[in-house]
Amino acid sequence: MRTAAKLFAAISLAVVTWLWQRGLATAPGGLAAAGRLAALWSTDLLLLQVLLLARIPWVERAFGRDVLGRWHRWTGGGSFVLLVAHVGLALVAYAERSGTNPVRQLWTFLESYPGMWTALHGFAALTLVVVTSMRFVRRRMRYETWHLLHLYAYAGIALAVPHELWLGSDFDTRAAKAFWWPMYAAAALSTVVFRLGLPVWRTLRHRLTVDRVVEEAPGLVSVYLRGRSLDRLPARAGQYFVWRFLDGHGVLHGKPFSLSGPPSRNRLRITVKVIGAGTLRVAALRPGTRVLIEGPYGRMTKDTYSGGPVTMFACGVGVTPLLALLWDLPYGQGKATLVYRTRHPHDVAFLPELEWLARDRGVRLVPLVGPRASAGSWLPVGYGDYDDLAALRSLAPDLADHDVYVCGPDPWTEAVLRAARRVGVPGPRLHRERFAW
Structure with a gap:
């Protein structure tokens, strides 16, 4: 699937290049042509x-949030660099042609060309997204912000779309329309259906x-939720939702929390670490508060389990999806291990369930x-007789034959995975x- 997705992206960029090349005979060349190609590549990556x-369910299941997030950063960064190149090349090319400077040429674009003011605002919005x-x-921002x-x-x-359609000669041909309109339609329809329609x-x-x-536990609360026909909600242990609680504060601010138990016919449970204003609100929720949901997301479910022994590594509130999986996975008696890392003994949560x-x-x-x-280790102090590898071999000498599930803060998780x-x-x-995030 990953190879097919990369091949699709490569083919789309090749088609864009071919369409641009077809239009070279009837459009300005030189820097202006290079600027148009940068704009077309940028647009293609932006739509991808x-x-x-777009939270397309089968795409989420096929690749998972980690892979999609990584590809999203690559395509987003590449698209923005190409967009900046397009702006710079266009300003220099047209300034040379008119015998003026790029700053004056920018004002000429804004004054004389349709759609340029909206394009400028679009560029500013995308710059804000890239910077943040x-x-x-x-790391210095709240998740909600x-x-x-x-x-x-x-x-x-x-x-950005209007100025491309009004000014872009590369969109005029029948072949270009046959490529670009379905791309725009797929992006728009996927967003409307899966980011808006399905959650509603x-x-x-x-x-x-x-x-x-x-x-x-201190600073850790579980929210139990009731609902109708939850057995028809395609949620599985190990997955998460984006939650919006209608408590009158920050309704538009969604926050991702994992299920901390297997879903049942009429009940779900999430567990939240109280570390800021948003999670303090969650801890103060009153019974009867309505909830908006977006999801479920995540691939760390029993579908990834290949059978046989299981070893899980949890740090802090990262125990929540792993606890749900411990209830759900069909491992044999005595074939599962949970390594549960906390800073203090009183931070251990769900002790009755674990027992x-x-x-x-x-x-x-x-x-x-x-x-x-230490910063590069997943072990706590007091385990000076072990290094990371020796500790793993001591826990499970046959760990290479286990399914290994890990959840916790990124640096700790990376240490375990290494x-x-x-x-x-x-x-x-x-x-x-x-x-x-």
């Missing part, structure tokens, strides 16, 4: 980017409300308590749930 994150997506900027600003990408695309339909159909909020799983399904529980030994690869766990048996 929309399709990647940079890691060092994103980042997510809301990220929606400006759709405004940027919509504002599922929200209205299942009518989820808050049943109760329960403290699981039941240990007693009745033979799950081996390995608590790892204490601050991390060690697991070094002891021979093959890629298809390594499953992770990204904890960062």
Whole structure:
């Protein structure tokens, strides 16, 4: 599937290049032609980017959020660089032709060419999205703010379209229309149907409300939700939703939380670490609060399980999807291990459920308590006799034959995955749930 997706992207860029080349005979050459090609490549990557994150269910299941997110960053970054190149090349080319400077030429474009003011606003919106997506900027923002600003990408695309259609000679031919109109239609239709329509339909159909909020550990709360016909909601243990609670504050701010138990016919459970204003609101939710849902998302379900022994690594609130999987996976008696990393003993959550799983399904529980030994290790202090690899071999000498599930903060997760690869766990048996955004 990944090869097919990459091939589709490569073919689309090749078609764009072929269409541009056909139009060289009747359009300005030189820098202006290079600027048009940069614009066409940028547009193609931008539309592919929309399709990647349109939440199309079968695309989500085929690739997962990690892969789609990585491709989204690549196509988005490449598209923006090409867009900047298009603007720069067009300004220089037309300024040379008219004997003026690029700044004056920009004002001429805005004054005399239709759709240029909307294109300028679209460029500004896309610049805002790119800047706020940079890691060092994103880390300083609340998730809700980042997510809301990220929606400006759709405004940027919509504002850029008119000037392309009005001024772009590369869109005039029959072949160009046969390629571009279906691309635009697919991106727009996927966004409307899967980003808007499907969440609204599922929200209205299942009518989820808050049943109760329960403290699981200091700073960790579970929200139990009731709804209608939840057995028809295609949610599985290990997946997550984007939740919007209609409590009168920040309704537009959705936040992703994993299911912390297998879904039942009329009840779901999520568990939230209280670390900021948004999660404080969740901890204070009242019974009866209506809920808007978007999802389910995520591939870390029992569909990824190949059978045989299972070893899971959880850090902090990352235990939530793994606990749901422990209830759901069809492993044999005594064939599952949960390595549960917390900073303090009182941070351990779901102790009654874990004890039941240990007693009745033979799950081996390995608590790892204490601050991390070092930035590059997944072990806590106090385990000085072990390095990361020795610890894995001690936990499960045959770990290479296990399905390994990992969930926690990104640096900790990467440390576990590095060690697991070094002891021979093959890629298809390594499953992770990204904890960062």
